Amino acid sequence: MIKRRRYEISGTVQGVGFRPMVYRLAQEMKLTGRVFNNALGVIAEVEGSGEAIAHFEERLRREKPALSEITDIRSTDQKPQNTTEFTIAQSEDADTVFTHIPPDTALCKECQDELFNAYDRRYLFPFISCVNCGPRFTIIKSLPYDRPNTSMNIFKMCDRCMEEYANPQSRRFHAQPIACHNCGSTLNLSIDSICENLLSGKIIAIKALGGFLLCCDATNDEAISLLRKRKSRPHKPLAVLFASIESIEKECEVSLAERELILSNRAPITLVKKGKNYSLAEGVAPDIDRLGVMLSSSPIQYIIMRKINRPIVATSANISDEPVITDEGTLFEKLNGVFDAVLTHDRDIVNACDDSVTQIVNGDIMPIRRARGFAPQALNLARAIDCPTIAVGARQKNTIALGFNKSAVVSQHIGDLESVSSIEYFVRTIEAFKRLYKFEPERIVCDLHPFYASTRWAREQPLPVTAVQHHHAHALAVMAEYGLEAPVIAVAWDGTGYGGDGAIWGGEFLIARYDGFDRAATIKPFRLIGGDRAIKDPMRISFAALYDYGIEHPLLNDIKNANLRRAIEANINSTPTSSIGRIFDAAAFLMGIEQSYTFEGASGLKIEALFDERITDSYPFENHCGTIDMREIFRGILRDSPAIAASRFINSLANIAAQTVKDYDLPVVLCGGVFQNKTLTAVLMKKLLRLGKKAYIPRRFPPNDGAISLGQLVYTGLPSSS
Numbered sequence: 001m002i003k004r005r006r007y008e009i010s011g012t013v014q015g016v017g018f019r020p021m022v023y024r025l026a027q028e029m030k031l032t033g034r035v036f037n038n039a040l041g042v043i044a045e046v047e048g049s050g051e052a053i054a055h056f057e058e059r060l061r062r063e064k065p066a067l068s069e070i071t072d073i074r075s076t077d078q079k080p081q082n083t084t085e086f087t088i089a090q091s092e093d094a095d096t097v098f099t100h101i102p103p104d105t106a107l108c109k110e111c112q113d114e115l116f117n118a119y120d121r122r123y124l125f126p127f128i129s130c131v132n133c134g135p136r137f138t139i140i141k142s143l144p145y146d147r148p149n150t151s152m153n154i155f156k157m158c159d160r161c162m163e164e165y166a167n168p169q170s171r172r173f174h175a176q177p178i179a180c181h182n183c184g185s186t187l188n189l190s191i192d193s194i195c196e197n198l199l200s201g202k203i204i205a206i207k208a209l210g211g212f213l214l215c216c217d218a219t220n221d222e223a224i225s226l227l228r229k230r231k232s233r234p235h236k237p238l239a240v241l242f243a244s245i246e247s248i249e250k251e252c253e254v255s256l257a258e259r260e261l262i263l264s265n266r267a268p269i270t271l272v273k274k275g276k277n278y279s280l281a282e283g284v285a286p287d288i289d290r291l292g293v294m295l296s297s298s299p300i301q302y303i304i305m306r307k308i309n310r311p312i313v314a315t316s317a318n319i320s321d322e323p324v325i326t327d328e329g330t331l332f333e334k335l336n337g338v339f340d341a342v343l344t345h346d347r348d349i350v351n352a353c354d355d356s357v358t359q360i361v362n363g364d365i366m367p368i369r370r371a372r373g374f375a376p377q378a379l380n381l382a383r384a385i386d387c388p389t390i391a392v393g394a395r396q397k398n399t400i401a402l403g404f405n406k407s408a409v410v411s412q413h414i415g416d417l418e419s420v421s422s423i424e425y426f427v428r429t430i431e432a433f434k435r436l437y438k439f440e441p442e443r444i445v446c447d448l449h450p451f452y453a454s455t456r457w458a459r460e461q462p463l464p465v466t467a468v469q470h471h472h473a474h475a476l477a478v479m480a481e482y483g484l485e486a487p488v489i490a491v492a493w494d495g496t497g498y499g500g501d502g503a504i505w506g507g508e509f510l511i512a513r514y515d516g517f518d519r520a521a522t523i524k525p526f527r528l529i530g531g532d533r534a535i536k537d538p539m540r541i542s543f544a545a546l547y548d549y550g551i552e553h554p555l556l557n558d559i560k561n562a563n564l565r566r567a568i569e570a571n572i573n574s575t576p577t578s579s580i581g582r583i584f585d586a587a588a589f590l591m592g593i594e595q596s597y598t599f600e601g602a603s604g605l606k607i608e609a610l611f612d613e614r615i616t617d618s619y620p621f622e623n624h625c626g627t628i629d630m631r632e633i634f635r636g637i638l639r640d641s642p643a644i645a646a647s648r649f650i651n652s653l654a655n656i657a658a659q660t661v662k663d664y665d666l667p668v669v670l671c672g673g674v675f676q677n678k679t680l681t682a683v684l685m686k687k688l689l690r691l692g693k694k695a696y697i698p699r700r701f702p703p704n705d706g707a708i709s710l711g712q713l714v715y716t717g718l719p720s721s722s
Contacts, residue, residue: 003050004033004078007057010041011071012100012378014145017131018042019088020173021065026086027168029056036089037144039438043092047083067102067132067265071380071407088174091144100378100409101137101145101436104209104353106267106297108133110171115299116306121160126191126300127184127347131175133265137376137412138210138351139177143436147176151348158183185347191300194343195307202340203227205317205331209298210353210372210412211324212317212331214339215241219310224283227313230338232320235598237285239269239292239355241314243305248293251278251311257360266373267297268356271678280311288602289609292357297372300343316354321418323425326352351432352425353412361678362685367702368676369397375412376433377700381714382406382483383514390430390441391712392454394470394705396496397673398422400430401709402439408480409437410701410710417453426454445712447473449498466715470497471505473711474671474703475512480714481707482696486513489520489664491657494672494704495581495600496535504528506579507628509660512669515717521626521660523583524549527574529567535582536597538589544568545586549631553638580653580674583630587649590634591642601676608679610646618651628656650680658687668695673704 009018014037022035022044031048046056057075064070107115111128114120122128129135139150147153157165161180164172172178179185197204201223203216214231216223218240228234242248245263253273254262262270269292274285285291294314296302305312316324317335325331326349331342357369367374385403393399398414411429415422433439446458448467458465468476474497475490492508499505507523526548528534534541539555543564546553555561568574581604588594588603593610619636622629633652637645661668668688675681675697688695701707 001050002047002080003053004045004047004080005053006076006078007044007046007060008040008074009044009060009070009072010100012067012069012102013042014143015102015136015140015176016067017065017173017175018068020131020168021063022060023086023088023168023173025056025059025063029059031056032083032086034083034087034089036091037146038092039143045078046086047080065132067105069100069378071100071378091146101140101143101376103137103266103375104135104297104372105133105265106295106373107299107302108265111299112302115302122180124303125179125181125184126187126303126345127177127179128299129175129177130171131173132171134175134177135209138349138353138372139347140436141350143438145176150176151350152177152179155179155184155347185345187300188344189341191303191307191343194341195304197341198304198308198312201226203230203338205335205339205342205344206300206304206314207342207344207349208301208314208355210349210351210355211326213314214317214335215312215314217310218280218284218313221281221283224281224313227315228283231315233315235286235602237288237290237292238313238315239294239357240280240284240311241294241296241301241305242311243296243309245295247311248272248295249275251275251280252291252293255360257363261358261360261365262293262295266356267295268358268373269294271357271359271368284313287609288605290605294355297355314355319419319421321416322421323415324352324354351412356413359676359678361681361697364699366676366698367700367706368704369413370399370410370702370706371413375410377410379408379410379480379700379710380406381408381480383714383716385713387442388439389443389445389713390439391445391709392426392430392458393709393712394447394454394473395449395452397702397705398426398454399706399709400426400433401713402433402437402441403713404439408710408713409433410707413706423453423457427457445715447498447708447712448500466717468712468715468717469500469517470708471508471510471672472512472517473708473715475510475517475669475711476514476714477701477707477711478669478671478696478698479512479514480710481698481700484667484669484696487511487666488669488696489661489666490517490669490671491661492672493580493657493674495579495674502575504575504577504579506577506581506672507583508578509626511664511666514714519626520664521623521628523578523580524627524629525576525578527568527571528577528582529564529574531573531575538585538594538597538603540564541582542586542589544574545583545630545634549629549634551631551634551638580672584674586634587637587645590637591645593642601673604674604677607646607649608677610643611650611679612643612647615644615647616651618648618655621652621656623660628660650677650683653680654684654687657684658691658693661688661693662691668693670695670697671703671707675703
């Protein structure tokens with residue numbers, strides 16, 4: 001008997017070849033009907049025998065495209081319409097969006113082969129893509145994901161591209177970015193001239209998938225020095241783009257898991273250890289043992305790297321603390337004089353998106369900056385959100401998140417909200433996500449800190465606002481990622497978070513629930529002299545730690561520090577902190593390896609570089625009714641050589657965490673930016689494993705503030721306030 005069934009398929013199902021896959025399945029199985037996009041996702045209506053339809057649903061789940069992710073399939077029976085063919089129908093609009101936007105992905109193997117095949121009509125075409133790769137999020141203006149709703153709408157397909165677009169057997173069947181030399185975007189300069197400039201030591205701004213990159217020869221010391229001087233970035237490590245995985249392996253030690261991640265279609269920047277034969281310019285990543293490496297993600301990069309066959313620095317084109325630049329006007333306005341030439345094109349970047357930064361910890365991916373290839377990220381929640389909610393994150397590494405029903409959508413990395421431009425980008429991102437998802441929030445969730453730009457924005461809106469304590473949000477993000485039931489014992493270690501008691505928290509052990517938390521233990525606080533100013537002064541941090549922990553040291557009696565002593569004795573502008581991030585800064589200063597602030601996280605990286613796994617002992621510590629005293633750890637650091645001190649320091653922190661949680665019969669959550677420290681996390685995980693403790697660390701979202709918005713979103717505590 002002939003039946004007809006309608007399937008509503010939601011998830012990441014647009015822009016990933018889902019409709020062509022459905023079309024081919026229906027053709028193979030001799031089913032009639034139609035498939036189309038709408039704001040719910042992909043709708044498939046199939047007509048045929050009951051047995052064939054049941055088999056169709058089974059194959060639908062099993063043979064879905066590689067880039068797709070199905071979150072839900074709802075099906076209903078319909079009256080047969082006696083259709084005689086299966087078609088891809090015109091997309092329909094809807095009042096509510098339940099589909100998810102796919103991230104941009106790196107060039108697939110088939111497109112790479114065509115790009116360098118002299119007999120292919122897309123030979124060296126700088127914008128080659130297909131249904132399996134290329135831009136998605138960065139070109140989309142609205143859903144459903146169809147060409148008129150993207151920045152490709154200004155390019156009219158030529159006859160040959162149209163033929164491929166309409167051919168179910170083509171890899172470009174309904175691939176929205178389809179184009180060729182005859183009908184696609186064009187470059188303003190020849191790639192040959194750009195390569196000549198790079199090889200001669202020039203700095204080039206190159207328009208990538210999600211924004212401009214500043215590029216130069218990574219083997220040229222003078223070029224690196226010039227880039228750092230012009231960009232006012234004296235110390236922070238620079239990411240390096242390589243031509244092949246083999247060229248990365250000549251410079252670095254790459255594990256199998258790291259190799260797989262580097263070669264994946266996400267093509268993120270991946271932090272790996274420098275090798276014994278490392279030969280890049282010293283200024284690329286000075287004084288640390290890690291290098292951020294990546295392979296090409298766009299055809300432009302593939303062509304450039306094939307021609308010059310040497311590594312190049314590829315760092316975001318922006319001013320410090322500002323978002324990546326996406327248009328030529330802003331590039332010349334803000335970075336004029338930084339670059340010597342620009343390689344650009346006429347396909348607009350609708351949504352800015354940095355390169356993602358990742359690392360492998362204990363064999364699994366840990367995102368540090370979730371952007372191209374990973375974002376936007378949708379997550380199925382274990383519990384439904386009671387009303388449409390927007391969470392606006394924290395100040396640093398900001399992201400936003402939308403919540404509706406049992407879905408969360410977390411934005412790309414926005415950055416630190418410390419400049420007018422970054423705050424404007426934050427607001428634009430909110431508006432873009434509201435537009436894309438046809439989303440009107442009924443509630444806003446923000447950080448407890450009253451002076452964060454995201455909090456101020458939330459308070460200015462005509463909606464109820466709920467504030468969530470920073471470290472509680474860290475814990476909730478991991479609980480949401482894994483669908484954990486409450487309570488858990490969360491080790492929430494980071495640099496800064498408003499505690500609600502006027503102190504800066506950052507060394508916390510929380511019994512976390514979805515509706516609240518109890519503070520089980522904390523690091524004994526010491527004072528930051530001068531508030532935020534102290535955060536970028538490791539000497540000042542060290543002075544305060546030594547003074548408050550009662551440790552005699554010449555630093556305390558140095559006449560140059562007389563004002564600091566007077567301030568701390570009078571408790572003037574001296575805010576208490578339990579921050580493990582600041583503990584790292586003080587430890588690095590007292591070891592003699594970080595005498596002035598260079599960049600965020602530098603102290604941790606430099607301590608990691610000295611870590612010797614053969615040193616397994618540690619310094620003692622005391623836990624006085626939940627207050628953990630670090631005094632003997634600092635005394636040990638002052639006594640030992642830097643290499644021994646670094647190893648014992650990390651072992652000590654791991655001991656503090658393991659010993660504090662061991663008596664709790666609860667799942668252990670590790671969260672906060674300190675757990676970006678690969679060595680500390682690995683040492684701690686081993687200790688917890690020996691104690692028989694199940695520990696959860698972030699895998700899909702960063703341990704840092706990039707996940708705060710997700711944690712805020714799932715908070716179910718106190719009623720909102722206007």
